[in-house]
Amino acid sequence: MEEEAIMETREDLGLVQGRTGFTGLIFRLFRQLSITRNLPFSHARAGYHGRVDPKTKSWPLKILEPFTETAAKQRVLLIEDSRVDAQVIRNMIDQAAHSVFHLEEVETLSGGLQRLEHGGIELVLLDLSLPDSPKDQTFTKLHSAVSHLPIIILSGIDDQDFANQKVQEGAQDYLIKGQFDARLLLRSMRYAIKRKRAEIALAQERELLRALLHNIPDRIYFKDEKSRFIRINPALTAHFKLSDPHAAIGKTDFDFFTVEHAQAAYEDEQRILRTGHPVVGIIEKETHPDGRVTWAFTSKMPLRNKHGQIVGTFGVSRDITDIVMKEEQLKRANAELTRKSEEILKVLADLKSSNKELKNTQAHLIQAAKLESVGTLAAGVAHEVKNPLQTILMGVDYLTENFATGHETVTLVLDEMREAIKRADSIVRGLLEFSSVNQPNASEEDLNRVVEKSIGLVHYQLTKSRIQIVTDLDPAVPRLSLDRIKMEQVFINLFMNAIQAMANGGTLTVRTRLIRFEEAQLLTGPAARHFKIGDGAVLVEVNDTGPGIPEELLPKIFDPFFTTKPTGKGTGLGLPVTKKIIELHSGVIDVRNLPGSGGVRVTILFRLPP
Amino acid sequence: MTAMKKKRILIVDDEVGFTRLVSLNLAYQYFVRVENSPEQALAAAQEFKPDLILLDVMMPKLDGGELASQIRATAELKAVPIVFLTAAAASREVNSRGGQIGGFPFLAKPVSVADLRACIEKHLQS
Structure with a gap:
């Protein structure tokens, strides 16, 4: 039995030597004590040497010499x-x-x-x-x-x-x-050697335990089944502000902490005693009667006797008050940082928004300034051009009335001059219109009604050119905020373009629709820049069956003074004015050739009122 | 048979060439007086006693609008029809304004002699 005990001690120490956790070390050392405490022993000199290995955190134990009875005598x-x-x-x-x-x-x-x-x-x-x-x-x-x-x-x-x-x-x-007799003597000799070795080993264990308990900064305690201290180490002695560890023996947490903490700790320990389940690595808030609050990182284990029965508890606590305090400070600092960061982000967002507004305002101002200067220029040009035109027209009319009668050639010349005056006048008028489109005079209007009225205004030209008109106007289209006169101008421009493109007849189709962009593929062309999935819009389509526009000219059609019509037939200002008016209504206009059959499709989209 | 007395038309415009030619065109039908200096137009009107005044809008020193107000404020002239002539307006604007500027009818330059006569006749009769 004793021999077995010694062997077990040696094996356990061997295991302990390789471990790094001090809880495990205490556990095992205590197990040694439990097993070997009945052996007779006396004090022996310390059996360990050196200090804690900083790498392995283990004690460099000097274990007993190899124990062999069969070696040399x-x-x-x-x-x-x-x-x-x-x-x-x-x-x-x-x-x-x-x-x-x-x-x-x-x-x-x-x-x-x-x-x-x-x-x-x-x-x-x-x-x-x-x-x-x-x-x-x-x-x-x-x-x-x-x-x-x-x-x-x-x-x-x-x-x-x-x-x-x-x-x-x-x-x-x-x-x-x-x-x-010889038998008794030899047995006594054998046992003496074994016992002495066990004593030395035990002394070593005791010394290790003592070194551990005395030197470790963590607080270590052993308690009985009633949670009374049976042993505390110097670190815990100091924490309790006691001068002697023995002063704690027989006392409980209720003698050192407030009821709040003592009760919680007591319940932990009683649960360990009942279940045998350790509590590992919990953070405990320790409240002291003098108002102090400390924090500990604690593990609590069941304390078993040599038969494995739970006879108490033991535990290790590391004071982490500083860490917790620093963590709290860090949390507060973090919260403050988050708050400030949010503030900064908000300020940044405000700044961005202000900047965007400023840019928009600037863009509007620049645009307004441009328009104003164009407008001023146009008005000036109009005045300076129209007055001479007026004088020339008066002269042409005078000559026509007084000298042309009977002179066919003179009449022809004067008619040509009159046409030239009209052409020059129409250019100037277009310029004036283009520059005067800046602020819509909007009111709630029925778009379908505006379309119908505009069709009525070009009815003569439609009939004259043998063009069939097909209208498909969606009654669901809501009333929109529109400048009626300017929108009529838009539709008349588009219809007149279509009519001129179908000089030999054709079909003009006008469609209105209330739509919603449900799929990305609908958002093509200018719509992609102005609308997103889910947006609602009012769509107007004007389709003709003319020859279409050469693809290479399509990017230029909104440029002022660009025209495909014969000289004298177009000012090149119709589509630019149209686009400007649509944009003034926050709408978009797209012109493209119809695939296959030819003809042009003009699409206008108005944003739905919110 | 008594010849119908010619109606008196006062034309106020700083464009000398225009006023000369418009006089030539209207002289057969109307008794025309031209005033190229707007600041002297009121006095001219008081003296000439026109049946209708053609008034250019944009003139140096005194614009047509201001002159029209002065004419209207003059007792013996306040009933005289005034027709504006403007070189700064598009014909569409004339339509959209119902053919009025500040309550006066107007014609956009360049206007043909025929249209000018029609307009004069219309307002002489009203």
């Missing part, structure tokens, strides 16, 4: 002044089958100490009555010199109290000469 020193007694002992050891001991002998204590200085001895058999030492001092002297070695006293003094005293002082056994 174990050297035993017999200190005995009686040659007879020495011979008896020798015989007992030598005669034993498979003896693992090699006996060396000296007759005096000084001789023994001298031999021991050379090392290699693993057990001492000591007679107390030696020539160079009084019998009551012999053991003490030897033990103080070689406390790491197991000593068995072989004495003629048959005194139980004396024997107990020596065992208590550290002797592994006390055998009375003449009362033991």
